Amino acid sequence: MNRSSKAAAAVLTAAGILAGGLVAAPPTAAGERVLWGSVTIPPGRDGIVEASGLSGPALGFGSSLTLTAPAGARVTGVPLTAAGYRGEVAADGRTAAYTATSAESLWETRTFPFVLAxxxxxxxxxxxxGCVLRLADAEGAERAIGGCQVTVGLPSPVLSRPESGVPLGYRPAASGTAYPGAQVTVSDQDGNEVCVDTAGADGHWxxxxxxxxxxxxxxxxxxxxxNGVSASSEQIQIAVGSPTPETAPAAPVPPR
Incomplete structure (x- = not known):
C-alpha cells in the first residue's frame, strides 16, 4: 500500500503549532519581561514546547529557565544537549529546568525544548x-515570568478504506477510525469534500x-x-475509473 503522510510531526516547532515558541515581550511597567509559548498535544502523547527568542542582559553561570507543567500534564524531558547548559526534570514531573553552567551561556542565543506529556x-x-515559565539569575531572583498555553489536540484519524492499488469505481466507500464523536471529512487531492461522517462511540466511521x-x-x-481542534490522516493514493472486482467482466472460459 502506497501512502504519503501529511500528518504533523510529534515535535511541534516555531513554524508549526508552537506559535513563536517562548518569546520575551517588551518590559512591563515593573521592568519585567513576560514569557509566552503555546503547544497542542493529543491525549496520551508527548509534545515539545521550544523556549526561544529571549532578550535582555546575559545572566551567566547559575541562571536558570524553569517550566512548571500545567494541571494534569507532566514534564518528561529536557532534550537540549548543547554545551553550557544542564537540563534536569524533577522526580514528580511537575517542573524541569535548564541551568547555565558557564559565564558565557546566553539565553537569547538558543532554543530550549521541554517535553510535555x-x-x-x-x-x-x-x-x-497552570503552565508557568520563569527565568531567574544565579541568586534565584526572577528576571522574566510568564506561561505557556497547552491545548489538548486530537489523535490523527485513520483512513483504512479504500486501499491503494485496488481498482475503484467512481464512488468508492471510505472508512476508518477516529476519536469518538469527532466529525470526519474525507477530501480529495484538490481539497474538495468527498464525504462526511461522525465517529461512533467505538471510534469507527x-x-x-x-x-x-x-x-x-x-x-x-x-x-x-x-471542539475546535483537528488532525489529519495519511493520504491514500487511488485510481478512479477502473471497474471494481464486483463489476469486472468474468474471464472467458477456455473451450475444452
Whole structure:
C-alpha cells in the first residue's frame, strides 16, 4: 500500500503549532519581561514546547529557565544537549529546568525544548491551566515570568478504506477510525469534500461520495475535527475509473 503522510510531526516547532515558541515581550511597567509559548498535544502523547527568542542582559553561570507543567500534564524531558547548559526534570514531573553552567551561556542565543506529556483521558479542545515559565539569575531572583498555553489536540484519524492499488469505481466507500464523536471529512487531492461522517462511540466511521469522483489518479485524506481542534490522516493514493472486482467482466472460459 502506497501512502504519503501529511500528518504533523510529534515535535511541534516555531513554524508549526508552537506559535513563536517562548518569546520575551517588551518590559512591563515593573521592568519585567513576560514569557509566552503555546503547544497542542493529543491525549496520551508527548509534545515539545521550544523556549526561544529571549532578550535582555546575559545572566551567566547559575541562571536558570524553569517550566512548571500545567494541571494534569507532566514534564518528561529536557532534550537540549548543547554545551553550557544542564537540563534536569524533577522526580514528580511537575517542573524541569535548564541551568547555565558557564559565564558565557546566553539565553537569547538558543532554543530550549521541554517535553510535555498529556494524560490519555484529557478531552480534545480543552486548555490545561497552570503552565508557568520563569527565568531567574544565579541568586534565584526572577528576571522574566510568564506561561505557556497547552491545548489538548486530537489523535490523527485513520483512513483504512479504500486501499491503494485496488481498482475503484467512481464512488468508492471510505472508512476508518477516529476519536469518538469527532466529525470526519474525507477530501480529495484538490481539497474538495468527498464525504462526511461522525465517529461512533467505538471510534469507527464510514461514508460514501454523493457524486462521482473524477477519473484517474487521485489522493484521499481524512480530517477529524472536535471542539475546535483537528488532525489529519495519511493520504491514500487511488485510481478512479477502473471497474471494481464486483463489476469486472468474468474471464472467458477456455473451450475444452
Amino acid at each position: 498529556v494524560p490519555a483521558d484529557a478531552v480534545p479542545g480543552t486548555r490545561l491551566d 464510514n461514508c460514501a461520495p454523493g457524486r462521482d469522483l473524477p477519473a484517474g489518479a487521485n489522493r484521499l485524506q481524512a480530517t477529524a475535527t472536535l
